[in-house]
Amino acid sequence: MRDSFVSTLTELAPRHPELLLLTGDLGFGVLNEFVARFPQQFLNVGVAEQNMSGLAAGLALEGHTVFTYSIGNFPTLRCLEQIRNDICYHGANVKIVCIGGGMSYGPVGMSHHATEDLAILRSLPGMLVLSPCDLWEATEATRYLVTHRGPAYIRLDKSTAPTSAQPGESFQPGAIRTVRDGSDVTLVATGGILAEALLASDALAAHGVFCRVLSVHTIKPLDAETLTVAASETGGIISIEEHAVNGGLGGAIAETLMEIGAFPGFFVRMGLRDTFSSVVGTQQYLRKVYGLDAAAITRTALAKLAARYEDRSLTVEVTGRQ
Amino acid sequence: MSGDNQMPNGTHAFARRIRIHALRMTSKGGGSHIGAILSCTDILAVLYGGILNVDPAMPDHPGRDRFVLSKGHAGAGLYAALAERGFFPVEKLLTHYQDGSDLCGHVSPELPGVDVSTGSLGHGLSIAAGMAYSARLRSASHQVFCLLSDGECDEGSTWEAALFAAHHGLSNLVVVVDYNRIQGIAPVSEVVELEPFADKWTAFGWAVQQVDGHNHEALRAALSTVPVAPGRPSCLIARTTKGKGVSFMENTVLWHYRIPRGAEFDAALAELEAHH
Numbered sequence: 001m002r003d004s005f006v007s008t009l010t011e012l013a014p015r016h017p018e019l020l021l022l023t024g025d026l027g028f029g030v031l032n033e034f035v036a037r038f039p040q041q042f043l044n045v046g047v048a049e050q051n052m053s054g055l056a057a058g059l060a061l062e063g064h065t066v067f068t069y070s071i072g073n074f075p076t077l078r079c080l081e082q083i084r085n086d087i088c089y090h091g092a093n094v095k096i097v098c099i100g101g102g103m104s105y106g107p108v109g110m111s112h113h114a115t116e117d118l119a120i121l122r123s124l125p126g127m128l129v130l131s132p133c134d135l136w137e138a139t140e141a142t143r144y145l146v147t148h149r150g151p152a153y154i155r156l157d158k159s160t161a162p163t164s165a166q167p168g169e170s171f172q173p174g175a176i177r178t179v180r181d182g183s184d185v186t187l188v189a190t191g192g193i194l195a196e197a198l199l200a201s202d203a204l205a206a207h208g209v210f211c212r213v214l215s216v217h218t219i220k221p222l223d224a225e226t227l228t229v230a231a232s233e234t235g236g237i238i239s240i241e242e243h244a245v246n247g248g249l250g251g252a253i254a255e256t257l258m259e260i261g262a263f264p265g266f267f268v269r270m271g272l273r274d275t276f277s278s279v280v281g282t283q284q285y286l287r288k289v290y291g292l293d294a295a296a297i298t299r300t301a302l303a304k305l306a307a308r309y310e311d312r313s314l315t316v317e318v319t320g321r322q
Numbered sequence: 323m324s325g326d327n328q329m330p331n332g333t334h335a336f337a338r339r340i341r342i343h344a345l346r347m348t349s350k351g352g353g354s355h356i357g358a359i360l361s362c363t364d365i366l367a368v369l370y371g372g373i374l375n376v377d378p379a380m381p382d383h384p385g386r387d388r389f390v391l392s393k394g395h396a397g398a399g400l401y402a403a404l405a406e407r408g409f410f411p412v413e414k415l416l417t418h419y420q421d422g423s424d425l426c427g428h429v430s431p432e433l434p435g436v437d438v439s440t441g442s443l444g445h446g447l448s449i450a451a452g453m454a455y456s457a458r459l460r461s462a463s464h465q466v467f468c469l470l471s472d473g474e475c476d477e478g479s480t481w482e483a484a485l486f487a488a489h490h491g492l493s494n495l496v497v498v499v500d501y502n503r504i505q506g507i508a509p510v511s512e513v514v515e516l517e518p519f520a521d522k523w524t525a526f527g528w529a530v531q532q533v534d535g536h537n538h539e540a541l542r543a544a545l546s547t548v549p550v551a552p553g554r555p556s557c558l559i560a561r562t563t564k565g566k567g568v569s570f571m572e573n574t575v576l577w578h579y580r581i582p583r584g585a586e587f588d589a590a591l592a593e594l595e596a597h598h
Contacts, residue, residue: 051448051482058452085442086449
């Protein structure tokens with residue numbers, strides 16, 4: 001996703017001279033082409049994220065479209081107040097780019113895991129929050145951001161789901177994409193972990209359970225309509241995110257559906273539950289450890305469906321798998 | 323731009339009016355920071371009395387000089403300077419801190435003449451550096467001025483921005499530090515000493531001048547000769563007295579937060595009105 005972002009920005013930079021890319025001294029090797037071709041549109045501000053965000057606000061107030069680029073929590077939590085006061089309060093045209101969303105940086109450790117960013121960033125007034133699931137979404141979201149006006153945050157995952165876009169499909173910011181249709185249960189995910197939802201969907205199909213799989217590339221504003229329809233048309237909703245369950249995708253869905261009064265048959269938030277991702281391992285390993293892989297999603301769906309329908313065969317199946 | 327920056331009765335009378343407005347505003351609204359406002363009033367008066375190329379008739383003119391009040395708690399002083407310069411009616415000043423006003427305690431961004439909202443310390447210099455960098459990218463000739471408190475030089479972000487501005491040789495950026503030596507709840511010397519202060523800015527790559535921050539001629543001379551050195555940002559360390567102009571407020575920690583009311587307000591107003 002990082003490469004999709006950089007190549008898209010490199011493609012668009014010559015047509016958008018107002019576009020500036022700021023990095024907090026990260027992107028070794030990745031940004032070379034951009035830097036070589038557009039040195040006037042690039043600025044390495046050093047390891048100084050507060051300054052990067054304040055600079056970005058000042059540049060944006062002068063008419064530039066400014067991307068701030070760093071990894072994990074560095075472009076967000078480290079400089080949150082600059083984002084709140086200097087960028088959001090002024091409605092400044094700054095796009096904050098997080099490379100390595102969720103537990104992408106695996107064994108590097110929790111310092112590099114962005115697992116509260118969605119909740120925190122979406123609470124800021126005026127902030128658009130994007131979290132693509134695959135390379136197509138990452139590319140299209142980047143393209144959209146170049147012409148979007150105002151503060152935005154984009155979380156780019158190291159992992160990616162297989163691209164599911166249809167030929168000619170256009171990217172609709174703010175709309176949830178239905179990647180697979182089904183009516184037994186809705187698996188709704190954000191970011192590369194959608195891949196696990198798709199694998200779970202395959203496994204569940206073998207049990208005769210057909211999933212609707214939704215990709216939420218826009219966390220804010222959230223597509224309430226698609227969620228409301230899913231609540232009524234499917235047996236229940238399971239949200240999946242490489243993020244704390246508090247206030248992220250699951251939290252946002254719960255808030256939205258509760259306020260509307262659209263109550264799904266059941267609702268499960270899968271994510272980190274009041275814990276740091278302190279175990280050492282790859283992103284894939286950590287998903288398993290923290291109960292976010294396809295097997296965990298499959299078990300959760302079967303257990304919930306069994307409880308809801310008191311279906312003995314599903315219960316046996318769940319027990320068997322565990 | 324009209325370029326009409328002459329004050330009818332000189333910057334001393336301008337400064338006196340700012341002080342009196344700020345005293346009335348903080349008293350009526352129950353606002354604090356009068357000491358910190360009085361300490362930088364002369365700097366504001368000199369900036370808005372001829373240094374800054376700004377025009378109330380065209381507050382958003384792209385060629386204007388930019389001003390970032392990084393010590394946003396002195397907002398009442400900036401509002402008074404802007405109103406006196408005609409950016410908005412003077413009558414609006416007394417709505418400061420009042421329900422429904424657009425003059426909040428720290429600087430409001432919606433007002434004509436205000437470039438940036440501040441209030442949390444250590445933010446302003448980065449924003450100002452971004453504006454200065456943009457001006458250079460576009461070969462624009464205006465300057466960017468940023469007024470810092472000494473207290474916010476405790477903030478690491480201030481020094482991040484200082485490093486950046488020097489590295490990029492932002493000679494169109496001018497910092498003025500209101501060096502009154504008293505921060506929020508104690509003197510600088512007791513909290514975190516900044517000395518050798520000029521040496522720090524010099525070591526960071528800035529061209530530094532030191533002046534009496536209440537001497538208008540000295541301030542004007544220093545601010546008229548920026549950049550002090552070619553290819554470097556300029557830092558003017560203005561030695562000031564917290565609470566300047568009201569004898570019982572001067573050099574006290576108390577009047578950073580204390581609200582002037584009753585007999586204290588009357589006495590302060592009498593002193594400021596008697597001053598010429």
